[in-house]
Amino acid sequence: MDGDPTISTQGLTRRFGELVAVDGIDLNVAPGQFFGFLGPNGAGKSTTIKMLTGLLAPSSGRIEILGLDLEKHPVEVKRQIGVVPEGMALFGRLTGSEFLNFAGRMYGLDRETAAKRSAELLDFMQLADQPKKLVTDYSHGMQKKLAMAAAVIHGPKVLFLDEPFEGIDAIAAGTLKTMLQGMIARGATIFLTSHVLEIVERLCSHVAIIHQGKLVANGSLEELRAGVEAQAPVAFASGALAPGEKMTLEQIFLRTVGGSRHGDQELSWL
Amino acid sequence: MEELSSTTHRNGQLAAIAWVRWRLFANALRSSRGVLELISCIFISLGFVIGGLGGGLFMAAMASFFISQGKPGMLAVLFWVVFVFWQLFPIMATAFTNNPDASDLLRFPLNYRSYFLVRMAYGAFDPVTVLVGLWSFGILAGVGFARPALLPWTLLVLLVFAVFNLLFMQMTFAWVERWLAQRRTREIMGVLFVLLMLSFQLIGPLAGRFGKHARPDMQRVVEALAPVQGILPPGLAGDAIAQAVLSRFIVGLSSLALLCAFALIIGYFLHVRLLAQYRGENLSEVAAPSTLPKDQSLRPGWNLPGLPAPVAAVFEKECLYRLRSGPMLLTLIMPIFVLVVFRLGPLSSSRAIFGRTPDMAFPSAVTYTLLILTNLAYNNFGGDAGGIQFFYASPVRFREIVLAKNLAHAVVLAIETALAWIAVSLLYRAPALDVTVAALAGLLFAAPVNFSAGNLLSLYSPKKLDFSSFGRQRASQTTVLISFGVQIVVVGVGVTIFWMAKYFGNFWIATVILLLLAGISLSGYVLILNRIDGIALARRETLVAELCRA
Numbered sequence: 017m018d019g020d021p022t023i024s025t026q027g028l029t030r031r032f033g034e035l036v037a038v039d040g041i042d043l044n045v046a047p048g049q050f051f052g053f054l055g056p057n058g059a060g061k062s063t064t065i066k067m068l069t070g071l072l073a074p075s076s077g078r079i080e081i082l083g084l085d086l087e088k089h090p091v092e093v094k095r096q097i098g099v100v101p102e103g104m105a106l107f108g109r110l111t112g113s114e115f116l117n118f119a120g121r122m123y124g125l126d127r128e129t130a131a132k133r134s135a136e137l138l139d140f141m142q143l144a145d146q147p148k149k150l151v152t153d154y155s156h157g158m159q160k161k162l163a164m165a166a167a168v169i170h171g172p173k174v175l176f177l178d179e180p181f182e183g184i185d186a187i188a189a190g191t192l193k194t195m196l197q198g199m200i201a202r203g204a205t206i207f208l209t210s211h212v213l214e215i216v217e218r219l220c221s222h223v224a225i226i227h228q229g230k231l232v233a234n235g236s237l238e239e240l241r242a243g244v245e246a247q248a249p250v251a252f253a254s255g256a257l258a259p260g261e262k263m264t265l266e267q268i269f270l271r272t273v274g275g276s277r278h279g280d281q282e283l284s285w286l
Numbered sequence: 287m288e289e290l291s292s293t294t295h296r297n298g299q300l301a302a303i304a305w306v307r308w309r310l311f312a313n314a315l316r317s318s319r320g321v322l323e324l325i326s327c328i329f330i331s332l333g334f335v336i337g338g339l340g341g342g343l344f345m346a347a348m349a350s351f352f353i354s355q356g357k358p359g360m361l362a363v364l365f366w367v368v369f370v371f372w373q374l375f376p377i378m379a380t381a382f383t384n385n386p387d388a389s390d391l392l393r394f395p396l397n398y399r400s401y402f403l404v405r406m407a408y409g410a411f412d413p414v415t416v417l418v419g420l421w422s423f424g425i426l427a428g429v430g431f432a433r434p435a436l437l438p439w440t441l442l443v444l445l446v447f448a449v450f451n452l453l454f455m456q457m458t459f460a461w462v463e464r465w466l467a468q469r470r471t472r473e474i475m476g477v478l479f480v481l482l483m484l485s486f487q488l489i490g491p492l493a494g495r496f497g498k499h500a501r502p503d504m505q506r507v508v509e510a511l512a513p514v515q516g517i518l519p520p521g522l523a524g525d526a527i528a529q530a531v532l533s534r535f536i537v538g539l540s541s542l543a544l545l546c547a548f549a550l551i552i553g554y555f556l557h558v559r560l561l562a563q564y565r566g567e568n569l570s571e572v573a574a575p576s577t578l579p580k581d582q583s584l585r586p587g588w589n590l591p592g593l594p595a596p597v598a599a600v601f602e603k604e605c606l607y608r609l610r611s612g613p614m615l616l617t618l619i620m621p622i623f624v625l626v627v628f629r630l631g632p633l634s635s636s637r638a639i640f641g642r643t644p645d646m647a648f649p650s651a652v653t654y655t656l657l658i659l660t661n662l663a664y665n666n667f668g669g670d671a672g673g674i675q676f677f678y679a680s681p682v683r684f685r686e687i688v689l690a691k692n693l694a695h696a697v698v699l700a701i702e703t704a705l706a707w708i709a710v711s712l713l714y715r716a717p718a719l720d721v722t723v724a725a726l727a728g729l730l731f732a733a734p735v736n737f738s739a740g741n742l743l744s745l746y747s748p749k750k751l752d753f754s755s756f757g758r759q760r761a762s763q764t765t766v767l768i769s770f771g772v773q774i775v776v777v778g779v780g781v782t783i784f785w786m787a788k789y790f791g792n793f794w795i796a797t798v799i800l801l802l803l804a805g806i807s808l809s810g811y812v813l814i815l816n817r818i819d820g821i822a823l824a825r826r827e828t829l830v831a832e833l834c835r836a
Contacts, residue, residue, distance in 0.1 A: 071678050072827060081481045090823075094681035103834040105675035109607050117587045121599035131586035150610070166676070 020083055022047045022174055022205040023068065028077035030063050037063045039098045039229035040077070045207060045222070050200050053209045054265075056273050061209040062102050065178050068207070069099045081174060094126065097174045098167035104159055105166075108152030112143050112162050115151055116169055123170035129167070137165040149181060157184040164192060168199070175199065177208040181215055192225045195218065218267035237265065244271050248280035299400050300407075315550065317762070319747065319828070326763035330770075336415050338420030344429055345421045347429060349428025358531040361523025362515065365447065368418050369520040372451045373458065398564050409456045422448060439530050443542055443705060446522040450549040454519075457556040464559060491801045519548045593690075596682040600690030607669055608698065621655045621702060626710045644710075648717035649725040649784060651706035653777055656732055658702075659695055663736055664769045665762075666691045666744035667833055668751035674833045683813050684822035688744075692737045699733060720793035727800035732776045734804070734811035739772045741814060745825045748832045779803070 032036040038060040047053045055061045055212035068074035068079060070090050079086040080094045092106065099105070107115055113134055120130025140142040141161040143154075151162060160180065167175060175196075181189050194221065196206055207247040210216050224241060233240050241263050263271075315321055345364055351358040396404075409415070422444045430437040451734070515521040522545040529538030590598040608618075625647065666688060667674050677687055703726070710717055717725070749762040780800070786797035 019493040020429055024622045049568060069679055071675060071830060073823070093684065097679075099675075099679040101679065102673045105672050105679060107607075107670060107676070109610050109669070113585070113607060114587075114603075118587075118599050118603050119680075121587055121595045121674070122676075122682050124681065126595070127586035127589060168371040189544060229541065276587060 017113075020047075021045055021080075022049070023051075024080040025068070026078045028064070028067060028079060029075050030060075030067060030072065030221050031075045038067070038074075038226075041226070041229075041236070042229050043224060043231065047205055047224050048203050049199065049205055050196070050220045051205070051207045052195070052216040052223040053226065054216065054223060054269055055209075055226035056212070057075055057274075059226045061192045061226060062178055065176055065207070065209055066101065067099065069097065069176050069214055070094060071099075071101060071128075074130065096129060096172060097176060099162045099173035099176045100160075100167045100180055101176075102178045102180060104163040104200060106151050106159055106163055108150065110232050111148055112138055112150055112151060112154070113147055115162065118150060120165035124249070134165075134168050137169060140195070141222075157188045160184050161188055161191065164195070170197075174205060175203055175206045175208075177206065179210055180208060181210055181212050189215070207260060211265075213269060214268045223265065225269060225272050233268075233272050237268075240265075240268050240272075244268050291482050299396055300403065301723065303404055316765065322747075323763045324467060326767040331413070331765050334417050337422075338417040340418070342420040342424030342427075343386050345424030346428035348429065349425045350432045351428075352644045353429060353531055355433035358528035359524070361425070361429075362529050365520035366515070367526045368425075368447075369451060371420045371421075372414060373455055375417075376412065376455065376459075378822065393643060396719060399559065402557070402560055405456055406452060409452050411472075412455075413582055415452070418451070419448070429531075433531060436527065436530050439538075440527055442528045443523050443545070446542060446545050446549060447519065450519050450552060453549055453552045457552050457559065460556060460559040460563075462599065466618060483521055503743055517544070519545055521792045522548070526576070567793060590629060593693075594686060595689040596680075596686050597693070600682075601693050604691055605697070606695035608694070611669075618658060618698060618702060620658055621651050622652060622705055622709050624708065625651050636644055644714040645718060645721050646784070647708060647714045647782075648710045649708060650720060651705055652725045653780065655702040656729070656736060656776075659699060660736070660740075660769050662698075663692075663695050663740035664743045664765050665749055665751060666741065668744075668749050670833060671750055672834045674829050678826055678830065683819050685818045688741050688818050689815060692741070695737065696733065705728065718793070720797070724787065724793045724796040724800060727804060728780045728783075730804035731800045731807050732780065734807040735776050735793075736769075736772065738811045738814045739817060742821070743768060745818070745821050745829065748829050750833050750835065 020043040023043065025041055025043045026117070027034065028038055028041040050054065052060055053064065059283075063072065067074045068081070068086075070086060070087070070093070082096055084093050086093050107118070110118065116134035116137055117127075117130050120133055121127065124172065125133065137146070138147075141164070143158060143161060143165075151159065154162060160183065164177075164180060165178075180192060184192070198217070200206060208220070220237075222236050223233070224235075233243060235243070244263060244267075260276055313320075313471060315324060331708045342508040345368075348364055352358055354363075426437070426440050426444055429440045460686060516525055522541045526545065529535070587599060588602045590601065593601065620736050628772075667677075670677070677684070707717060707722065743765045747762045747763065747764040747768075783796045787793045
């Protein structure tokens with residue numbers, strides 16, 4: 017990896033009683049990377065992203081964002097990052113414009129800049145046509161776009177997104193993708209979790225897979241492919257893939273975490 | 287057969303709802319916080335039981351006394367007390383009420399009858415219902431003691447009266463929630479409330495205008511009102527028993543029939559509201575037309591010179607939340623409303639509240655204002671719900687966020703104090719300068735104590751609140767209990783100091799002592815505020831888990 021990583025963890029661990037949700041993760045995300053963090057349900061994705069953004073204290077381990085220790089410099093780190101957490105972190109009784117204004121000022125923008133950027137973001141996200149509507153009355157997709165707008169209003173260097181494409185329509189997803197690609201082009205680093213593997217495959221330059229709290233794969237898509245092919249050449253020999261055909265991220269993911277569809281089981285009553 | 291199956295199905299659903307509520311309660315005990323909540327709940331319930339038993343004994347004694355003295359007509363007074371308390375208590379002390387959102391159940395194939403029954407059952411399990419239930423039992427015991435033969439009849443009347451009250455409470459909540467949900471109806475209600483307040487204020491000047499003739503006039507008013515109250519539900523309930531005491535059973539039966547008719551009418555209005563909810567109405571604000579000028583969204587946040595940007599932003603957000611919460615606004619108006627109610631009796635009467643000591647009206651109103659604010663100040667993050675994650679993710683120290691929230695509370699307190707001063711001036715007389723200053727000094731002492739305790743409890747015992755719903759703004763039981771203790775101490779100190787000052791005939795003594803205490807409480811406040819960041823970080827999992835829960 018060239019230069020210092022933007023996101024770096026060493027031995028990151030989180031326990032909930034007996035359960036080890038995240039188990040000694042060492043992770044490095046380089047500047048400008050679009051990093052996809054994948055895993056089955058309950059693997060520890062959201063727990064990891066919460067720890068990386070200061071929403072959850074690690075049981076042990078170390079987190080550095082932009083070279084700053086998160087535990088020692090939480091405010092300095094948060095000033096430079098944007099977050100869309102699992103619950104979206106919105107204030108329902110504000111209008112969209114008021115919420116973005118509020119977010120901008122919380123991130124240190126002056127009133128005029130916050131207002132200007134709020135208007136631009138609402139316009140970009142196609143949320144500007146109902147200025148008096150309260151956030152609580154927004155649809156799920158609208159709330160997602162608003163949460164995204166609030167996360168980027170201060171122009172963060174690093175953006176953490178937990179399932180940003182969950183429950184939104186194709187138009188909204190297109191808008192978000194355009195914005196995220198624009199940020200990457202301008203040198204930002206994006207760390208996202210998603211279950212929509214097609215989107216991750218299309219957007220992300222690097223992917224890590226977490227399973228039962230442990231990091232089981234990490235690298236560029238080509239590196240992951242090579243790793244899986246080296247471990248399971250049988251699949252290729254058996255003709256599961258046509259000659260010259262590349263494994264999709266979904267196939268890599270399923271082979272890595274050992275997923276099976278339980279196709280032989282039936283729900284007779286259904 | 288189909289009907290039987292439908293009934294079985296409905297019974298199964300109701301049993302499932304009861305079971306799930308039990309499991310929610312039992313599962314909550316798995317955490318230490320849950321156990322603490324249970325202990326607090328037991329203490330609070332004890333308080334209610336004591337209040338209920340005390341009130342019940344009083345009711346029993348009065349009912350027996352009225353009948354034995356040949357004044358059964360006076361039983362109506364007891365029913366009016368029960369009625370007023372039953373309807374007003376849930377509004378005045380929302381922290382004690384527990385009305386979960388039954389509309390959450392609408393996702394399931396619940397038929398309308400079951401939904402109606404669940405709403406009624408939720409209302410019946412309110413602490414206030416237990417309290418007034420004990421009072422009603424007191425009436426039953428009192429009548430039964432004086433006339434044992436009337437026990438079944440009294441029981442029947444009390445049951446119908448209880449059903450009426452349950453329906454009326456649920457109907458009031460349902461309709462007020464409906465009216466407060468939208469800007470236009472909220473404004474209309476606000477205007478109506480102000481008009482009501484103004485009309486109350488006319489009582490004093492009118493009584494004064496008639497001077498010495500006021501007493502006979504008042505007597506005539508009371509005489510004119512007596513038959514009116516007699517045809518209203520509490521009066522009818524009292525009359526149904528009174529007529530039976532006088533062996534006029536047909537008249538008593540007609541009173542009970544009229545009471546049933548009232549219950550049916552109220553039930554119908556509740557049915558209209560619940561049916562709309564059942565069919566899936568949307569109570570949100572009507573979306574504004576999209577033709578609004580575009581630069582509306584360019585409006586910058588409030589300019590609050592002297593405040594750091596994050597503090598100003600949180601302060602603005604808090605103020606907007608208050609202004610958009612109809613139920614919260616109504617709660618905040620209660621101190622003035624109570625002053626008006628207290629003023630309804632003749633000022634010169636020694637039996638009237640503040641009749642002998644009108645000077646104490648302002649300090650009392652200020653105290654009540656502080657009590658009303660408890661629900662907000664002791665659960666700072668309750669209304670933020672998922673927004674708590676935003677606070678944790680933002681580069682702002684928690685002490686700034688908490689300071690901004692406390693400033694918003696302080697502004698509410700200041701506005702309410704000013705309104706209370708004006709109301710006292712209009713309803714009684716302008717509070718004397720020394721009393722005003724002493725009361726303000728008391729506020730300077732009490733507010734930081736409450737804010738400090740509130741800030742800690744907001745982090746240690748958070749509870750998600752719904753500012754848009756009426757009667758569902760309950761703090762955690764632990765918070766209720768501890769805040770109650772803090773208020774007893776603070777108010778006790780204040781009352782002792784005021785009593786001492788009154789004894790020496792010099793309220794400036796109270797001002798000096800209270801200002802000294804204010805210095806101490808302010809220092810304590812700053813000390814705790816400086817530790818808030820550490821506590822907030824240590825408590826982040828609890829806060830996020832509690833406030834982000836669906």
